[in-house]
Amino acid sequence: MQEQLSQVFTELGLSGYADAWIFQVFIVVFLTMLGNFISNRVFRRLEAQLAKTRNIWDDILLHAARRPIALLIWVLGLSLAFELADPGADSILVTLVDPLRRGLVIVMIAWFLIRFIRQAEGALVSEDKVKNPMDETTVGALGKLLRLSIIITAVLVVLQTFGYSISGVLAFGGIGGIAVGFAAKDLLANFFGGLMIYLDRPFKVGDWVRSPDKEIEGTVENIGWRLTCIRTFDKRPLYVPNGTFASISLENPSRMTNRRIYEKIGLRYEDSSLIEGVINDVREMLINHPEIDESQTLIVNLNSFAPYSLEFFVYTFTKTTNWVHFHEVKQDVMGRIIRIVHEHGADFAFPTQTIHLENAESQFESAQ
Helix, strand or coil, X not given: CHHHHHHHHHXXXXXXXXXXXXXXXXXXXXXXXXXXXXXXXXXXXXXXXXXXXXXXHHHHHHHHHHHHHHHHHHHHHHHHHHHHCCCCCCCHHHHHHHXXXXXXXXXXXXXXXXXXXXXXXXXXXXXXXXXXXXXXXXHHXXXXXXXXXXXXXXXXXXXXXXXXXXHHHHHHHHHHHHHHHHHCHHHHHHHHHHHHHHHHCCCXXXXXXXXXCCCEEEEEEEECCCEEEEECCCCCEEEEEHHHHXXXXXXXXXXXXXXXXXXXXXXXXXXXXXXXXXXXXXXXXXXXXXXXXXXXXXXXXXXXXXXXXXXXXXXXXXXXXXXXXXXXXXXXXXXXXXXXXXXXXXXXXXCCCCCCCCCHHHHHHHHC
16 A cells, blocks of 8 residues: 555655655645545434434444544554655564554454444334334343454454464463463353353343342342342342352242232131121122232131131232232222221221139138
């Protein structure tokens, strides 16, 4: 490229004298600035035109390419200017210009691809941009894998550009991998733990999870390769190493099909003749309740003779799984139970004790 550019300058009469390289560098820098200016104008025009279309991928492609192309113009222009500057100077930097330029071009291409993947991730999970949005966890996993693959490939190609043997690098990586594996076993455990989360999918971003083994409970905000961020219910972030999930039990309440109402209710012993009617009416109320799932187990039965009450229990499931709405339904059910009990003339028991004194009257008379 330098030879072709020098030939052009020769035809234009800008070579053959001592300080000709100054004019050549000036022209290259000026053309670089002009190219960058034209590029910005073209991108603005394209953005205005593509914003009118319904296709999101052309917008993503344009946004991903804009900054890498602008930087690429400067890399090419300045590298040519550096080659033309005082060609008689003996500097090791001059010999590095060409491989450095090729390496930066590869970096720009990798940067463009990474930006495109990141923009595509946001689009694929957005209901505003796609008709059928994908699962955020799956898209995040694929995006991380693609970006990691691009970075590794770009690094290897850049090393090859600077004269390093890729086969030697890979061989060193294979030998050094054993030592790294022993030194960073926890890091690798977390990495494979994150991989298992992506494959087995016990939870995804947005799920409510909790562990009976550890004090872990909250909403999953992000699943990384090393850590998973869980926002606890007091709004504090909890960062859990992914390797932890391989050794603990984990509940995912977000995937429950119903929520359970299980309550024990005690009536007074003097209401024993009324309890059968109360139980039947409570059962009938639950069967007809619009928020109770009749297809699930529904039990209302006398359960035990408690120390101070006749105890029956209510065991049923709501149709909703929403935590707030569930408590509204539960409150309504318990309010109806209270009304049924009072309509039958019964009442709820409370802790009492009855002390029976045998021959109390005779003992009182003898004491007198």
